[in-house]
Amino acid sequence: xxxxxxxxxxxxxxxxxxxxxxxxxxxxxxxxxxxxxxxxxxxxxxxxxxxxxxxxxxxxxxxxxxxxxxxxxxxxxxxxxxxxxxxxxxxxxxxxxxxxxxxxxxxxxxxxxxxxxxxxxxxxxxxxxxxxxxxxxxxxxxxxxxxxxxxxxxxxxxxxxxxxxxxxxxxxx
Amino acid sequence: xxxxxxxxxxxxxxxxxxxxxxxxxxxxxxxxxxxxxxxxxxxxxxxxxxxxxxxxxxxxxxxxxxxxxxxxxxxxxxxxxxxxxxxxx
Numbered sequence: 001x002x003x004x005x006x007x008x009x010x011x012x013x014x015x016x017x018x019x020x021x022x023x024x025x026x027x028x029x030x031x032x033x034x035x036x037x038x039x040x041x042x043x044x045x046x047x048x049x050x051x052x053x054x055x056x057x058x059x060x061x062x063x064x065x066x067x068x069x070x071x072x073x074x075x076x077x078x079x080x081x082x083x084x085x086x087x088x089x090x091x092x093x094x095x096x097x098x099x100x101x102x103x104x105x106x107x108x109x110x111x112x113x114x115x116x117x118x119x120x121x122x123x124x125x126x127x128x129x130x131x132x133x134x135x136x137x138x139x140x141x142x143x144x145x146x147x148x149x150x151x152x153x154x155x156x157x158x159x160x161x162x163x164x165x166x167x168x169x170x171x172x173x
Numbered sequence: 174x175x176x177x178x179x180x181x182x183x184x185x186x187x188x189x190x191x192x193x194x195x196x197x198x199x200x201x202x203x204x205x206x207x208x209x210x211x212x213x214x215x216x217x218x219x220x221x222x223x224x225x226x227x228x229x230x231x232x233x234x235x236x237x238x239x240x241x242x243x244x245x246x247x248x249x250x251x252x253x254x255x256x257x258x259x260x261x262x
Contacts, residue, residue: 004243011251018255022262037199044195051230052188056179068176149232156230160223164251166195167219171202172212172259 003157006120010161013116017109017168024105029173031106034099039090040170043083044162050079051159054128054152061135061148069135073128076155080125087118110169117161124158127151187229194222213256220252 021028053076060069094100094107101111131151134140140148180188202215227244228234234241 004247007247011247011254014251015254015258018258019262022258041195041199045192048188048191048195051226052180052184055184055230056176059179060176063175063179065175065179068179072179153231156226159230160226163219163222163226167198167202167215168255171198171215173202 003153006157007160010116010164013113014164014168017113020105020109021172027104028106031099031104031110032170032173034094034097035110035170036090036093037170039086040166043086044166046079046083046086047159047162050076050083051156053079054131054155057131057135058149058152061140061145066135070132073132073135077125077128077132080121080128083121084118084125087114087121113165113169117158117165120158120161124155127154183234184229187225191222191225194218209260212259216252216255216259220248223251224248 053072057069057072057076060066060072091111094110099107101108128151131148134144134148198215198218201211201218224245227248228241233244236244
């Protein structure tokens, strides 16, 4: 329910963005083209790969392949850190080019939406850390396994939200 | 080999599709054209990608019907609303 709630809240943000965009489509399109599309695509692929690694880790945990699960989770964590690093690079590049949140409404929404998403990524990284401790620990009870599955789903939610954000911010002209 | 089996499954195929869809939406949407069709396609690709993430990564494909139906509705509704706003605002 929590994950669905988060998806609905972001859905409202997406709608708000489209409404604002309709008020100044030319401004939004010019601003959109100043984003680093290569970074956006790379970050999308990084998150997709991290999600697959988490799927593999969950499968490994269920199969009793704990070392494989731990390594997959470490790799997913690394992908998450790479996403954060690329995002920070993009923020810095935009700010140094005079495209900070105050430049116009596109950048304001860009920083708010991606900032909220980045917060989710950071929480997701903490969740992945928790999953590593579970993968390295003793045999999981059904309750613990359900917790691990919930944590994995949260990371997939981070991926899922970014897919819409990437399309809206980088691609919709 | 046993490790490979963890991704040589439906989730692995979905990952390949998701990567391909990302590249396609980039090619379609980034620089080319500003027409409504392009935008509708880009948003549709995004909704399909989200659906794949839900069904094969979040394991909703085998979830109880109400849960899966709610998720499928979410994907469709987001696409329809965003496309509608783009077209009519």
